[in-house]
Amino acid sequence: SNLTDFINALPKAELHLHIEGSLEPEMMMDLAIRNNIDLPYKSVEEIRTAYKFSNLQDFLDIYYQGMNVLQTEQDFYDLTFAYLEKIAKEGVVHVEVFYDPQGHTSRGVAFSTVTNGILRALDDGQEKLGVTSELIMSFLRHLSEEDAFATLEEAKPWFDGRIVAVGLDSSEMGHPPSKFERVFNAARDLDLKLVAHAGEEGPSEYVREAIELLKIDRLDHGNRTIEDLALTRKLASSGIAFTVCPLSNLKLCGVANMKDHPLKKMMQAGLKVTVNSDDPAYFGGYMTANFLSVVEALDLSKDDIAVLCRNSISGSFLTDDEKQQHL
Numbered sequence: 001s002n003l004t005d006f007i008n009a010l011p012k013a014e015l016h017l018h019i020e021g022s023l024e025p026e027m028m029m030d031l032a033i034r035n036n037i038d039l040p041y042k043s044v045e046e047i048r049t050a051y052k053f054s055n056l057q058d059f060l061d062i063y064y065q066g067m068n069v070l071q072t073e074q075d076f077y078d079l080t081f082a083y084l085e086k087i088a089k090e091g092v093v094h095v096e097v098f099y100d101p102q103g104h105t106s107r108g109v110a111f112s113t114v115t116n117g118i119l120r121a122l123d124d125g126q127e128k129l130g131v132t133s134e135l136i137m138s139f140l141r142h143l144s145e146e147d148a149f150a151t152l153e154e155a156k157p158w159f160d161g162r163i164v165a166v167g168l169d170s171s172e173m174g175h176p177p178s179k180f181e182r183v184f185n186a187a188r189d190l191d192l193k194l195v196a197h198a199g200e201e202g203p204s205e206y207v208r209e210a211i212e213l214l215k216i217d218r219l220d221h222g223n224r225t226i227e228d229l230a231l232t233r234k235l236a237s238s239g240i241a242f243t244v245c246p247l248s249n250l251k252l253c254g255v256a257n258m259k260d261h262p263l264k265k266m267m268q269a270g271l272k273v274t275v276n277s278d279d280p281a282y283f284g285g286y287m288t289a290n291f292l293s294v295v296e297a298l299d300l301s302k303d304d305i306a307v308l309c310r311n312s313i314s315g316s317f318l319t320d321d322e323k324q325q326h327l
């Protein structure tokens, strides 16, 4: 449609994408066969039917189960390149990809296997599709601080510009940002950029901790920030970017209906909001689908869409010169 074409034509960056969450059911079946892995599903339809979630943990259980089919460097390459091919058609010129190394090393797949497979696809994506990218390593917050420190240590050979940032994801409730203050301090000392999921299910207090204790450069989700007016004002004036994920919030029941989504209120409060897909294979859509979902439900204007796209470029970790080329 007209609106789809308008969205696709605007240069934009995806800043919140877990590459393991781009594993489509078809590829899951193919890799299960290729690697001789038993799946609890007999068909693609059965997999899709299992994708009914009532909260974040419901989803995470299925997501960690799904990633078991990823075994070889080629698997991580194929996963990543398939994602890049999809978003190149949606006007995404730049992506900052998250991955969960602990989700793989804990089941015996080497850190280097995972990381090098993803990076080789990102290099090919730049060369063959013209999509630039950065890689962000996320710590699983349900695991210990010690485990995160060990992962940081293991990643050091890639801190020469291949892994540019660390993030924090997985089960939010009961695992506040404060649990990782020392690891984030260590990452900052290594000149890494810092991001963290906060305020997805957790309270605005977790957003405050992510800002004040972890001193993050960008906030993932942050939907519940607006429950704290003083914090909202502070983050509006700081200009920190929020990576909002509308279809994710709907599928994980953060909102009952897309009409209840806080994205427009967040924009009106002066926050630098961006639109992202989170785990597109699990939540029912890539970038354009996420834009369409809020544009329709919240009656956003073409100007609003353009602002969201510009925010994604300015909120990225590109250099000022690189940003200028897209703005």
Ligand code: HPA
Pocket (backbone or CB within 6 Å): 018, 021, 056, 063, 169, 170, 171, 197, 200, 248, 278, 279
């Ligand atoms: N939230 C927390 N952890 C995650 C998510 C998410 O949306 N996706 C993948 N890991």
Ligand code: ZN
Pocket (backbone or CB within 6 Å): 016, 018, 169, 197, 220, 278
């Ligand atoms: Zn996420």
